[in-house]
Amino acid sequence: MVGPNMRSKKATLIHHFLETSAHSYPDKTAIIYDQVRASYSEINKSADQLAGWLIRAGIELGDRVVLIMDNCLEYIVGYYGALKSGAVVASLSSDLKPDGLVPMLRELEPKIIISSWKFERLLQATHLEVSEETALLLKSPKLDWSDFHFDTYSWEDALKGEEEFHEAEALDESALASIIYTSGSTGKPKGVMLTHKNIVSNTYAICEYLKLTDKDIQMVVLPFFYVMGKSLLNTHFAVGGTVVINNKFAFPTSVVKQIVEEGVTGFSGVPATYAYLLHRSPLKKYQEKLGRLRYCSQAGGHMSRQIKRELREALPAHTEIYIMYGATEASARLTYLQPDRLMDKIDSIGKPIPGVTMKVLDNNGVEVAPGRKGELVGYGPNIMQGYWRDEEATSRVLRKNGYYTGDLGYQDTDGYLYVYGRKDSLVKVGGHRINPQEIEDALMATGLVTENLVAGVPDELLENRLVLIAVLKNSDCQEVEILRECAKRLPKYKLPTQVKLVRALPKNSNGKVDRAACLRLVGL
Amino acid sequence: MNEMTQKIRDFVVENFLFGNNNGLKNDTSFLDEGVIDSTGILELVNFLEEEFEITVDDEELIPENLDSIDNVVTYLQRKVDA
Numbered sequence: 123m124v125g126p127n128m129r130s131k132k133a134t135l136i137h138h139f140l141e142t143s144a145h146s147y148p149d150k151t152a153i154i155y156d157q158v159r160a161s162y163s164e165i166n167k168s169a170d171q172l173a174g175w176l177i178r179a180g181i182e183l184g185d186r187v188v189l190i191m192d193n194c195l196e197y198i199v200g201y202y203g204a205l206k207s208g209a210v211v212a213s214l215s216s217d218l219k220p221d222g223l224v225p226m227l228r229e230l231e232p233k234i235i236i237s238s239w240k241f242e243r244l245l246q247a248t249h250l251e252v253s254e255e256t257a258l259l260l261k262s263p264k265l266d267w268s269d270f271h272f273d274t275y276s277w278e279d280a281l282k283g284e285e286e287f288h289e290a291e292a293l294d295e296s297a298l299a300s301i302i303y304t305s306g307s308t309g310k311p312k313g314v315m316l317t318h319k320n321i322v323s324n325t326y327a328i329c330e331y332l333k334l335t336d337k338d339i340q341m342v343v344l345p346f347f348y349v350m351g352k353s354l355l356n357t358h359f360a361v362g363g364t365v366v367i368n369n370k371f372a373f374p375t376s377v378v379k380q381i382v383e384e385g386v387t388g389f390s391g392v393p394a395t396y397a398y399l400l401h402r403s404p405l406k407k408y409q410e411k412l413g414r415l416r417y418c419s420q421a422g423g424h425m426s427r428q429i430k431r432e433l434r435e436a437l438p439a440h441t442e443i444y445i446m447y448g449a450t451e452a453s454a455r456l457t458y459l460q461p462d463r464l465m466d467k468i469d470s471i472g473k474p475i476p477g478v479t480m481k482v483l484d485n486n487g488v489e490v491a492p493g494r495k496g497e498l499v500g501y502g503p504n505i506m507q508g509y510w511r512d513e514e515a516t517s518r519v520l521r522k523n524g525y526y527t528g529d530l531g532y533q534d535t536d537g538y539l540y541v542y543g544r545k546d547s548l549v550k551v552g553g554h555r556i557n558p559q560e561i562e563d564a565l566m567a568t569g570l571v572t573e574n575l576v577a578g579v580p581d582e583l584l585e586n587r588l589v590l591i592a593v594l595k596n597s598d599c600q601e602v603e604i605l606r607e608c609a610k611r612l613p614k615y616k617l618p619t620q621v622k623l624v625r626a627l628p629k630n631s632n633g634k635v636d637r638a639a640c641l642r643l644v645g646l
Numbered sequence: 647m648n649e650m651t652q653k654i655r656d657f658v659v660e661n662f663l664f665g666n667n668n669g670l671k672n673d674t675s676f677l678d679e680g681v682i683d684s685t686g687i688l689e690l691v692n693f694l695e696e697e698f699e700i701t702v703d704d705e706e707l708i709p710e711n712l713d714s715i716d717n718v719v720t721y722l723q724r725k726v727d728a
Contacts, residue, residue: 192680192683216683219664238680239680240679240680243663244664246666247664264669370709372683372688372707372712373708373712374707375708376708402704402707403704624692625691625695626691626692628688629688631683
């Protein structure tokens with residue numbers, strides 16, 4: 123009898139995380155999602171069945187499989203199953219509209235698209251204007267597909283097949299595993315190409331510094347198609363931990379309650395996640411019930427001092443806070459700040475994770491002295507191979523020193539790194555170069571706003587003028603009061619000339635603030 | 647269908663369903679049925695606040711108030727009458 127693919131050795135390919143945990147902890151709960159509880163062996167068996175089906179459907183090494191699903195058990199089976207088959211998995215944002223999806227499908231030329239009934243409307247609206255060879259594998263389809271010219275298969279049928287399949291011999295750690303589109307604030311989204319080695323090395327480094335074990339239970343509110351969500355999945359599958367999926371972050375009380383009920387040990391978010399939790403959930407009231415919460419981690423952009431301090435106060439003393447820094451181009455992570463240095467290095471992104479080196483370079487590629495600003499450049503086994511079918515963009519960021527992050531920063535004399543702002547986001551206002559992040563931080567420090575964004579908009583006299591878009595903590599606060607408090611903290615030329623108040627800043631599907639949507643919201 | 651229900655329905659269909667209202671019932675759960683995701687709920691809240699001139703309090707951000715067209719209408723009527 124042929125059993126599922128399991129292994130006891132250390133992982134060299136991403137799906138080995140699942141296989142080794144299915145070997146070491148077969149009956150352990152790997153995934154909790156609403157009423158669903160799935161063990162490692164169940165997930166591994168389904169992933170084997172899917173891999174077998176994909177290979178029979180003609181998937182060969184390097185073929186693209188597109189995954190469009192929200193966080194659910196099938197996503198995980200789809201992800202590991204497609205990797206087992208030797209395919210390159212491109213998980214696309216479940217938030218895409220047809221206009222965004224079509225160009226991605228055109229350049230990916232996927233052989234199979236795996237999705238579910240939730241996205242049937244989206245898929246039908248695109249008319250799947252892609253190559254004729256593309257087939258669709260759908261979980262529980264509800265719409266009629268008979269008018270469409272491509273093959274459609276049912277997920278349920280695909281998972282009835284045998285578990286046996288042969289992993290391609292040529293599949294090794296240098297093989298391309300994943301294409302992840304960056305949520306880049308400007309220009310068209312770029313597909314970051316990551317190999318098995320990129321992701322496996324980064325996963326192990328993260329497990330090491332977070333000291334993850336099979337006892338860890340991670341609450342995931344970030345989407346798996348986002349590099350950080352994917353990293354939460356892989357790290358916990360690498361150690362045989364448990365992942366709790368909660369897709370109801372819009373109702374934050376339900377998230378905090380589930381953290382308590384499931385004895386969650388780790389929670390992760392982007393800055394907006396924590397701003398929302400602090401100001402729209404009963405987190406503080408639940409402090410005494412969070413006895414098992416070992417740590418919270420934050421990545422995905424700069425989080426203000428104000429939020430860090432409020433979070434430190436709201437969480438129990440034993441819950442450590444990890445501030446982390448990375449990029450999709452780095453498989454997720456580049457640096458982290460040790461929790462015991464949070465208060466004395468509060469603005470720092472910490473030091474490089476194991477296996478990674480970071481340098482601060484000037485425009486000539488020369489390392490600058492501590493305290494001097496330059497571009498942050500990362501080097502290590504986690505750095506991507508390039509952008510999918512975009513050599514020009516690749517050559518701009520991948521150079522002999524490593525990956526040029528586009529972030530300006532510096533290092534202090536203790537070797538701690540700081541991000542000052544994005545290289546391309548400095549705004550020229552009447553002869554001054556202004557860093558919007560600095561003003562946003564000053565605004566947060568007033569304690570009057572829960573989140574805010576400062577943007578430059580074109581101005582005839584000044585070249586640009588600064589506009590503040592803010593969410594008030596108390597709705598009875600006046601605009602003039604905000605400006606008065608700002609004036610105490612900032613020189614005159616850094617003061618916004620226009621204030622727009624909104625109820626919430628629009629976010630993209632990764633939970634990050636969407637700058638373009640913010641400006642649209644206030645009619646700019 | 648009253649005017650309030652129609653307005654909410656139109657907003658949801660236009661913004662989240664690409665104009666294809668196939669199968670959207672008034673009691674369809676937005677989150678469970680994948681009509682709106684977490685980010686979308688906030689867009690819906692913004693829409694309700696502007697369109698109906700109400701303020702949605704933090705404690706009111708619960709599925710019982712916001713997770714279907716019916717729930718939203720019941721909640722709105724309570725807010726508008728208050």
